[in-house]
Amino acid sequence: MVNLSGPYRILVVDDEPDLEPLVLQRMRRSIRSGLYQFIFARNGVEALEKLYQDDNIDMVLSDINMPQMDGLALLEHIPDVAPDTRAVIISAYGDMKNIRAAMNRGAFDFVTKPVDFDDLRVTIERTLVHLEAWREAASSRDRLVALENELDIASKMQRAILPTAFPHQPGYQVFGNTAPAREVGGDFFDVVRLENGRIGLTVADVSDKGVPAALFMMSSRTLLKGAAIALDNPGDVLREVNSLLYADNDAMMFVTQLYAVYDPASGELTYANGGHNPPVIIHADGSSAMLPGSNGIALGVLPDVKYEQKTVTCAPGDTVIFYTDGVTEAVNNQNEEFGVPRLCNIFADGPPQDCALATQTIFDAVAAFAGDVPQFDDITCLLLRRDE
Numbered sequence: 001m002v003n004l005s006g007p008y009r010i011l012v013v014d015d016e017p018d019l020e021p022l023v024l025q026r027m028r029r030s031i032r033s034g035l036y037q038f039i040f041a042r043n044g045v046e047a048l049e050k051l052y053q054d055d056n057i058d059m060v061l062s063d064i065n066m067p068q069m070d071g072l073a074l075l076e077h078i079p080d081v082a083p084d085t086r087a088v089i090i091s092a093y094g095d096m097k098n099i100r101a102a103m104n105r106g107a108f109d110f111v112t113k114p115v116d117f118d119d120l121r122v123t124i125e126r127t128l129v130h131l132e133a134w135r136e137a138a139s140s141r142d143r144l145v146a147l148e149n150e151l152d153i154a155s156k157m158q159r160a161i162l163p164t165a166f167p168h169q170p171g172y173q174v175f176g177n178t179a180p181a182r183e184v185g186g187d188f189f190d191v192v193r194l195e196n197g198r199i200g201l202t203v204a205d206v207s208d209k210g211v212p213a214a215l216f217m218m219s220s221r222t223l224l225k226g227a228a229i230a231l232d233n234p235g236d237v238l239r240e241v242n243s244l245l246y247a248d249n250d251a252m253m254f255v256t257q258l259y260a261v262y263d264p265a266s267g268e269l270t271y272a273n274g275g276h277n278p279p280v281i282i283h284a285d286g287s288s289a290m291l292p293g294s295n296g297i298a299l300g301v302l303p304d305v306k307y308e309q310k311t312v313t314c315a316p317g318d319t320v321i322f323y324t325d326g327v328t329e330a331v332n333n334q335n336e337e338f339g340v341p342r343l344c345n346i347f348a349d350g351p352p353q354d355c356a357l358a359t360q361t362i363f364d365a366v367a368a369f370a371g372d373v374p375q376f377d378d379i380t381c382l383l384l385r386r387d388e
Contacts (some may be wrong), residue, residue: 006035007129009054013040013062013074014090020233020234026117044069044077051081059127059221060087064098072098075105084138088123090115096230100244112229121357122165128141129160130218133229163191167199171264175355176322176382186213186255187324187380188221192228197264200228203322203382204257204276207298210285218252220245220299224259234259234272234357235309238296238311242274242307245300254300258322260384262314267386269320272309274299276327280344284317284353284388288344291320316388319352321362325376330366338369355383 013024030036039057039352041047043066051057060078064071078087089102091111099110108127113118113271140375148234166174176189186206196198202224206217220241237259245255253288258279259304261272271279275298279291286379296307321343330338351360359381366379 007037008058009037009039009056010059010061011039011041011047011050011057013060015042015066024386031293033197034254039260043067044074047074048077058131060085061088063090072101072105075102075107079106079159086127089125094230098225099226126160131150133160136173136383145282161188161218166191169264171387173355173385173387176377177359178288178380181376186217187378188217189380189382190221192225199261199262200383201382202253202257202259202321203380204361205324206255207253210371212251220255230346233309234261234270235307238272238274238307239305242299242305243303246303254298256298262384267314268311270309270311272296273309274307277323280321282351285352286348314386316386319385324380324381327366328371330375333371333373333374336368352385359383
């Protein structure tokens, strides 16, 4: 849980009368603790009036389909009325057309109907952490000449989009973490809840450094989340994200990204790879292997790229390690790289039992290998274990 100070004022815009008591009931602990204050409006017109009257509203949570003024029209007015306010859209499940339109009009994120309040809490927290980082950037605008300040802001933007809570379901575990190096390299990971109990997992590394990389990272992550809930196949998801990134990429940045879908019912893991490091699987007996490669270039480089996908079945006790090159390319004082064999050997005598502890074990092993040698890339891992 990220430490937010509050109180944050959140304007909820929806024409369904049942939503107001539901929000107040499900968010009552955060309200009682003074973290959040909720204001309600029934349509975009009412919402604009409240924004004009109250310049202390931090966030707008709005439905799309409403009478008088819908959520998309509201998004167009928010920058003029409340430029320091972040917006999150409530959309129908899989409605990519409206989700794209909302993101193009300035929405920071979205949640889907029916609203999962656990997901809503995480989304609100991410949005507000990003808002705090942006406010700090604005207040420090005159001091951003120094690269150190720019990288500090970029790091906070990076952390704002990373998951802080992970699914805890019978039959499998998930945990991820990142350790920033001296500079911001643009790593990110995410876990997306999908239909029928499945989950989507992604790990990625954005080119370049600093604030541009952090902003490109946010765009990549949001587009991935939208495509993941709209499309079933990981190859199609990466193709969609690549097309959207390429179409609006004046800075000529790119991201290496791996996206996988895990089905706990069958143990099947289907994945596609956009120029990223191939995952490693650790079996219950301590043996290990790299997952079969699936061809694909980094996202944002070329239009209309097809991404091959592969499927493997995780046996009980198997752990899949998704990682960025900050792990395998960490160097020691003899200029040796940590490498995939060392990553696999960490668990040769004791296969992972707990994903959180295993993640920390990897970080400790890399740190011990590197010693005092400065590292120039973030270290990021996302682990999935099928329990026995």
